[in-house]
Amino acid sequence: MNKTFVSFLSPVVLKAYLHDTKEIALLDVREYGQYGEGHLFYAVNTPYSKLEDEVVRLAPRKNVRMVLIGDENDILSIKAHRRLTEIGYTNVHILKGGIAAWKHAGYEVFAGVNLPSKTFGELAEHVFNTPKITAAELNEKILNKEDMVILDGRPFQEFKKMSIPTAMCCPNGELALRIDDIVHTPDTTIVVNCAGRTRSIIGAQTLINLGLPNKIYALENGTQGWFLADLALDNGKTNTHALAVNEKDLSLRRERAHLLARKHNVPFVNSETVEAWLKQQDRSTFLCDVRTIEEFTQYSLPGAQHTPGGQLVQATDQFIGVRGARLVLFDQEGVRAPAVASWLAMLGWDVAVWIGALEHAWTTEHTLAQQAIPATDLIENQHIDVQNISSEEILQYLQRKPDDVSILDMRSSMKYRDGHIQNSIWTTRSQLDTHKEHINDRVIIAIADDECTVKCAAKELREWGAKRIWVNLDSPIQWTQAKLTVEITPELPPNEECIDYLFFVHDRHDGNKVAAREYLAWETNLLSQIDEQEKSAFKLPKVIG
Numbered sequence: 001m002n003k004t005f006v007s008f009l010s011p012v013v014l015k016a017y018l019h020d021t022k023e024i025a026l027l028d029v030r031e032y033g034q035y036g037e038g039h040l041f042y043a044v045n046t047p048y049s050k051l052e053d054e055v056v057r058l059a060p061r062k063n064v065r066m067v068l069i070g071d072e073n074d075i076l077s078i079k080a081h082r083r084l085t086e087i088g089y090t091n092v093h094i095l096k097g098g099i100a101a102w103k104h105a106g107y108e109v110f111a112g113v114n115l116p117s118k119t120f121g122e123l124a125e126h127v128f129n130t131p132k133i134t135a136a137e138l139n140e141k142i143l144n145k146e147d148m149v150i151l152d153g154r155p156f157q158e159f160k161k162m163s164i165p166t167a168m169c170c171p172n173g174e175l176a177l178r179i180d181d182i183v184h185t186p187d188t189t190i191v192v193n194c195a196g197r198t199r200s201i202i203g204a205q206t207l208i209n210l211g212l213p214n215k216i217y218a219l220e221n222g223t224q225g226w227f228l229a230d231l232a233l234d235n236g237k238t239n240t241h242a243l244a245v246n247e248k249d250l251s252l253r254r255e256r257a258h259l260l261a262r263k264h265n266v267p268f269v270n271s272e273t274v275e276a277w278l279k280q281q282d283r284s285t286f287l288c289d290v291r292t293i294e295e296f297t298q299y300s301l302p303g304a305q306h307t308p309g310g311q312l313v314q315a316t317d318q319f320i321g322v323r324g325a326r327l328v329l330f331d332q333e334g335v336r337a338p339a340v341a342s343w344l345a346m347l348g349w350d351v352a353v354w355i356g357a358l359e360h361a362w363t364t365e366h367t368l369a370q371q372a373i374p375a376t377d378l379i380e381n382q383h384i385d386v387q388n389i390s391s392e393e394i395l396q397y398l399q400r401k402p403d404d405v406s407i408l409d410m411r412s413s414m415k416y417r418d419g420h421i422q423n424s425i426w427t428t429r430s431q432l433d434t435h436k437e438h439i440n441d442r443v444i445i446a447i448a449d450d451e452c453t454v455k456c457a458a459k460e461l462r463e464w465g466a467k468r469i470w471v472n473l474d475s476p477i478q479w480t481q482a483k484l485t486v487e488i489t490p491e492l493p494p495n496e497e498c499i500d501y502l503f504f505v506h507d508r509h510d511g512n513k514v515a516a517r518e519y520l521a522w523e524t525n526l527l528s529q530i531d532e533q534e535k536s537a538f539k540l541p542k543v544i545g
Helices: 011-018 032-037 048-058 075-086 098-104 115-128 135-143 156-161 172-182 198-209 222-228 250-263 271-278 293-298 309-314 336-347 375-380 391-400 413-418 429-438 451-463 476-481 503-509 513-524 532-536
Strands: 007-009 025-028 066-069 092-095 148-152 189-193 216-219 285-289 326-330 350-354 405-409 443-447 468-472
Touching: 007 011, 011 098, 025 048, 048 075, 048 429, 048 451, 066 075, 066 098, 075 092, 092 098, 115 198, 115 336, 115 513, 135 148, 135 216, 135 222, 148 172, 172 189, 172 198, 172 250, 172 309, 172 336, 189 198, 189 222, 198 216, 198 309, 198 336, 216 222, 222 513, 250 336, 271 285, 271 326, 271 350, 309 336, 326 336, 336 350, 391 405, 391 443, 391 476, 405 429, 429 451, 443 451, 451 468, 503 513
Parallel strands: 007 092, 025 066, 066 092, 148 189, 189 216, 285 326, 326 350, 405 443, 443 468
Antiparallel strands: none
C-alpha cells in the first residue's frame, strides 16, 4: 500500500479557515446518524459509505481546499483521505481528533441537519417579524370557511405523506411563479406551512417580500404544531399546483421577482460570463436548475444539478459542498431563479441569475474545468469488478456452496429491519473491518439500493480478501418470490448500532409528541448556539440584537 502524506489541522486553524473568505469543503465522513448527533456548523455530510459518489457532486473541483472530519482516532478520516487522493483530490486535510477535539477546544457542536439554513430561518423570522398563525387559529378559519388558501411549501412527496386539511402543495421555490394562478384577489388570506418552521417562515416571507397585498401568515410549527394541537392531519392527498406555466401576466411576475433580487444585490449574468466562470481553475461554480423535477427531467444543461428552489434554501448543504462557492441559478421564465437567489444572497452565498440559460449553446466543447466525472466511472477506472446476481442465483449458490458465501446488506438500517435475507449481515463500508472473518476468502453478495455503494465498498472488500463480489438490488418481495427466506427484525440492528439513522429527526413524524416537542425546541434554540462569526456570515437586511 502506497503511503500518502496526511495534513492534520488543529481546531484553531480550522476555525480560522472557515471564516477567511476562501473556499473550503468541510466534509464530515461519518454516517448520517453519527453526523446528525453532533457536527460542526458548516460541515456537509459525505458518508464514507458513499464518499466517492457524493464528493464529485458536492465538491467537483479537484484542487479545492478540503477538510475531513471523522472519529476521534482519525482512522475513518485517514481512510477517506486515501480514497479521495486516489480519485484525484490534491488539497485534502484532516481535523485532528475529529468532533472530540473541536469540543475540547471550546467550539460549539450542533445536532440535527441543514444547520445554516435552519438557523437562517429562525434569524429571518426575527429580522422580518414574519406574521404567524397557530394551529388552533388556522383550524378555526377552516371551520368557518373563510376566504383562505393554505399552501404547503414542501416537495410533493413530503406533502403526500401528511398535510393540513384543505392545503395545496406549492413548494416554496414555485411561489413566485404560481401564486397569481392560485390566489386571484387581495382579500384572500394566505397561510404557508411546512413540517416544522423554516419553510413556513421562508415561504410566507417570500410572498411578503414580493409585495403581495394579501394577509400572509406562516403556520407556527407546521404540521408538527397541528399534530401537537391534537388536530388530524390528512394523508395521501395529491392536490398540487398546475405543472404548466401560465403565460398570463408573466412579465409582471418577472418584474416583481427581478426587483426583489436586485434589492439584495443579486447580479444577472449572460452565457459568456457563466462559461468564463466554469473554466476557472481556482473557483467553484455550481449550476443550479431551480425548476420542477418534471421540467428538469425533460431538459437541462450539462453539469447542472436539479436544485428545486425551496429545497436549495432549506437544505443548501445537500446540494453544495463548498463554502464560499459561486452559485448560478437558472429557470425557464426568469421568475423563480431571482426569487430564490434573493434568499441565497441573504444566506451569505455568492449567487447570480443566468439570463437565457436554457437557450444557450456552448461556444466550446463542454469539457469544463469543474465538470464532475461520475463516481461510477472513477471507481471502474480502478478496475473494481462488481457483477450483478439475481435473487434466484443467490438461492442456487447458497444451496451449492453455503460455506463459501457471505451476504452483506448495505442498505439502510431501517430497510434491513423491515426485511432482509436470512443470515445476512447489516453493515456499512466504514464497518467492514469488523466483519473480516466473513470477508476473507469468501464470495461476497452485497445487498444494496444502488451499485455505486457496493463499488465504493468493493475497495475494502478486495483488501480484506474477498474472492468475488456480487451485487443484488432486489426488494424483499423479489427475494420471497425467488424462495429466499426473508426475516423482519424491528429491533435489529439495535438503535445504538444504526449509525446511518437520526432518530430524533424522524421520530417526530411517527406519532411521538415528545420527539416533536424536542425537535421544535432544538430548532428555536439554534440562534443561541451560533457565535458572532457565524451570525455575521448571514446578510439579512438588519442584524438582531
